[in-house]
Amino acid sequence: MKIRKEAGVDCGLEVDEKELAGINAMSRKTLTAEEVYAFAVKLCDNRVDRDGERFPVATLEELAELFVGKSGIFDHQWSARGQTARIYRTEVVREGELTEAGEPYAYLKGYAYLLRTEGNRDLIAEIEGGIKKEVSVGCSVERAVCSVCGQDIHTCPHEKGERYEGKLCWAELVCATDAYEWSFVAVPAQRDAGVMKSMRQDMEKLEREAALGRKYLERLRGEVVRLGGLAGLGLEHAVLEAIVKKLEEPELDELRAAFEKQADRAWGAECQLRRGGEGKEEDRDGAFLI
Ligand SMILES: [Zn+2]
Numbered sequence: 001m002k003i004r005k006e007a008g009v010d011c012g013l014e015v016d017e018k019e020l021a022g023i024n025a026m027s028r029k030t031l032t033a034e035e036v037y038a039f040a041v042k043l044c045d046n047r048v049d050r051d052g053e054r055f056p057v058a059t060l061e062e063l064a065e066l067f068v069g070k071s072g073i074f075d076h077q078w079s080a081r082g083q084t085a086r087i088y089r090t091e092v093v094r095e096g097e098l099t100e101a102g103e104p105y106a107y108l109k110g111y112a113y114l115l116r117t118e119g120n121r122d123l124i125a126e127i128e129g130g131i132k133k134e135v136s137v138g139c140s141v142e143r144a145v146c147s148v149c150g151q152d153i154h155t156c157p158h159e160k161g162e163r164y165e166g167k168l169c170w171a172e173l174v175c176a177t178d179a180y181e182w183s184f185v186a187v188p189a190q191r192d193a194g195v196m197k198s199m200r201q202d203m204e205k206l207e208r209e210a211a212l213g214r215k216y217l218e219r220l221r222g223e224v225v226r227l228g229g230l231a232g233l234g235l236e237h238a239v240l241e242a243i244v245k246k247l248e249e250p251e252l253d254e255l256r257a258a259f260e261k262q263a264d265r266a267w268g269a270e271c272q273l274r275r276g277g278e279g280k281e282e283d284r285d286g287a288f289l290i
Contacts, residue, residue, distance in 0.1 A: 003053070003173055004138045012128055013038040013111065022088040023113045026069060031115075037124045038113045041135045043067060043090075043182060045107035047099050052160030053144065053171040054101060057092065060108045063139060064090040066179035067110055072135070074123065074184045085112040087182070100168065101147070110182070137182045142175035220252045221245065227259035232266040 013019060015033040023038065024030055044063065048054045055063065071084045087110040094106045114120050144153045148164050153171040162169050221244040228240040235243075244252065 001142075001144065002138065002140050004136060013040055015113075019088075019111070022111065026086055026088045026113075035116055036113045037116050037120070037127075038088075038111060039085075039127055041072075041087075041110045041112060041182070043108040043110045043135060043137050046101065046103055046105065048101060048168070048170045052169070053173055055108075055173050055176075056101075057094075057103055057106045059141065059172075059174055059176050060092045060106055062176035063108055063179055064092055066139065066176060067108070067137075067182065070179055070182060072112060072182040072184065085114045087112045101170070135182055135184060138180050139176055140178040140180070141173040142177055144171040144173055147172060217249060217252070220249065220256070221247070224252050224256050224259060227256060227263050230267060231259045231262035233262070 015023070015036055015038050019038055020031070020033055020036070023036055044055055044060065046055055046057055046060060067087050067090050069087065071086050073084055089111045091109050091111075092106055093109050094104055097105045099105050114124060116124065145151070146153045146156045146158050146169060148158045148167055148169045149156050153160065158164060158169040160169055160171055221241075224244045224247075225237065225240045228235060228244075229237060244255070247255065
């Protein structure tokens with residue numbers, strides 16, 4: 001079964017000889033300390049998470065081996081430009097304090113590197129600035145075991161997050177078989193900013209379209225008033241204007257067609273000539289005033 005979890009970026013690392021040796025074991029060409037940027041990420045831990053699942057330390061140890069050499073991708077903005085970081089070593093860090101599962105707290109730490117290229121400069125600045133903090137991991141485990149009865153969580157009668165005689169039920173993710181990805185996801189503040197930005201663009205687009213629509217309708221109303229005058233219906237200019245003001249596009253189109261026909265009948269070829277003269281406003285107004 002495939003598992004996806006979120007954790008965080010730890011910190012930038014000093015690339016000493018030991019780190020550089022680890023990086024060069026992964027790299028096709030031999031890199032110098034100046035050519036690489038290394039940082040640590042917290043990939044996953046052994047706490048019961050939001051999904052009511054956890055990785056026991058034994059699974060973290062298995063994942064530690066599986067994540068070495070795996071490339072991490074960044075969110076859309078970066079991955080589109082092909083930015084990737086690679087994990088060159090991992091370790092399970094134990095911190096002593098007991099968790100609700102009765103195991104000392106432990107997490108899987110990944111050490112990753114990026115090339116210090118012009119294209120990666122902004123990304124490195126973001127990691128350094130603590131902006132890109134969340135890391136999401138994808139892996140596979142063989143089984144999810146119920147903490148209450150020890151059976152498969154999918155078939156046993158217990159529900160994750162419920163208590164049975166005081167004992168909390170969660171799933172133990174055991175026997176890791178693959179670590180297929182890790183990726184950076186934008187932190188919430190960034191995500192909001194992104195949403196705000198695209199919403200603003202959408203609003204501007206709608207407003208632009210609305211403005212164009214209003215302009216078109218105004219022109220159409222003016223045209224109908226003009227043709228109404230030409231049609232010789234004996235209606236006052238002001239009355240025609242008051243009428244068309246209340247009409248929308250479909251009615252205006254109908255009225256324009258009807259007035260046009262009537263105007264053609266009333267004025268014949270002369271009118272058509274005048275209407276054919278594009279951009280001669282005085283001529284049209286003059287015709288209307290007759
Ligand atoms: Zn159970």
